[in-house]
Amino acid sequence: MTQIEESTREQVARFLPVAIQKAADSYRLFMQGNNTAAVSKDFAEHHKACKVAIAHLDLLLKLAHWADLPCEQAEEELQKLETMICDSARKSEAASKAADEEKEDLA
Secondary structure (H helix, E strand, C coil): CCHHHHHHHHHHHHHHHHHHHHHHHHHHHHHHCCCCHHHHHHHHHHHHHHHHHHHHHHHHHHHHHHHHCCHHHHHHHHHHHHHHHHHHHHHHHHHHHHHHHHHHHHC
8 A cells, every 4th residue: 555545544534434424414404404595505505515525535546546556456445445435424324323312312
């Protein structure tokens, strides 16, 4: 594994669970709210910008793999990243459900 891959993987591993939780919280709050057109527009613009940032990160990772690794290794690393993202999403969803259940129990 190259140094850029290691560094990028560590950075993604640190921010991804928080990013997933923030996105899930944002979606939940939006869906629970009685939103005005302005709020809906801000929500859409914010999440569009987040999607652009993720696409940019994905492109940079692909370029790093292309520059440093043979195609087979790059594909394997991208698969590992996808697995890591999915695992984080599942953990975030489970934590969110547990928090919701705890709130219901307290009510």
